[in-house]
Amino acid sequence: MPVLHIPGSVRRLCLALLAAALLFGSVAGAAADEPGWTAEPAAGGAAAARPSFYLAGPAGTVLEDRLALTNTSDRERTVTLRGADAYNTAGGAFAVRPGQESAGAGSWISFGAAATVKVPPRTRAVVPFTVTLPPAALPGDHPAAVVATEDGREVGVRVDLRVGGPTLAALTVEDVSVRGKGAAAVVAYTLVNRGNVALAPELALRAEGLFGEVPGRTARALPVELLPGQRVSLTEPWPGAPVLDDVALTLTVTAPGAAPATATASAWFVPWGLAARTGAGLLGLGGVTAAALLLVRSRRSRREPPAYEEPVPAGSRAPEHELTGASR
Incomplete structure (x- = not known):
């Protein structure tokens, strides 16, 4: 098969033309993507x-x-x-x-x-x-x-x-609940603008457990502007959620010119995997204990002779009667 030999100058010219074509295509594509x-x-x-x-x-x-x-x-x-x-x-x-x-x-x-x-x-x-x-x-x-x-x-x-006219800044926080557990726990809630001006709310989270205060969230600005009459559903990350505790949550939402709004909720944190293993272990221990008690009782019943009453002489035995009617 014959081999086609292309001079170096021609190869360089072809490569230059190819690069220019690719560059023009990319520029044209970018221009087509621009809104204009x-x-x-x-x-x-x-x-x-x-x-x-x-x-x-x-x-x-x-x-x-x-x-x-x-x-x-x-x-x-x-x-x-x-x-x-x-x-x-x-x-x-x-x-x-x-x-x-x-x-x-x-x-x-x-x-x-x-x-x-x-x-x-x-x-x-x-x-x-x-x-x-x-x-x-x-x-x-x-x-x-x-x-x-x-x-x-x-x-x-x-x-x-x-x-123009009187303005009122007012909001409420509702429907508070906890989703997830551990570092992935979040607090879900709903904010409602009950006034007639737009609000820039801030939220703080306080938590009290059975063993004292639990790390919550300090007040921080929320990435939302709440318009008049609007209702939004948001979630707040709670990386300080406990692993095992019964916690009372208090959410406090503030906004310039508005009275603070609070809402409470409770959350019970249980590591269910550990609880299941612990429960299975306790159940197994209870079964072993019951089996051991039954074994001890059975062994005692085989070793101990039955308790007999003192024999009564044959002559002194009371006659046996068959009860067929009223007593006399």
Whole structure:
């Protein structure tokens, strides 16, 4: 079979072209993975960038702000804008509701004729919007968001709305229980925001066992912002849980401006594996003891003669009678 000989210069050129092709493919793939556009609060003049919107006013007023859409790609983008209600997920995360389910603060947000925006390539567009606070809006915080959608991709920008009037910070802790054991033990509980302002709660855990205080958890900030009227279910790691004890737990939750909330629970810690082995051992020991007692009794019954009554002379024996009727 003939062998094809390729000059070294040609081989080097081929390798260079292959490397360039691979590099171009990786760059193109990375560019394809990029979202191509962003949405954020528009900065006014020399003001610093804002992570979210904050708007406040009395009920019945109209508030205004602006959203910045930046197209970083080489093609035109058509972005649809809407308002949405915000809420806590069961685990405490901040989330927004679909458009058809937003009947609260999200429905107060309007982009008017700019609900659909075409953004040219490499262009930044600033879109104004209004927030109309209803005359009957209740005082306090009303979390919402501005949602931008394009080709199935959604970007939400948080909107913190506060309606003027009296505010109340209040929360409760409920449904306390212990899951797991040892270093893997966790305390499960539910937090409920019963006020009308968002809360940043802190939690402390105190435990008292049969033999004194058990290591708990000092107060620490929880990684959740509890929105008004929301309920979240959380767990707290408890690495200091005992191995064998009957423990009374006290959870104390605090938040700025709110009265401390407490809840109690009890937990019985038993190393069931050791308990099962110990129980089996005790049962076995009891069986051996019972068998030994039976053996001793049987041996005694074989060695000891039966106890006889003193013999009675034949002549002095009382006659035997058959009882067939009434006594005389």
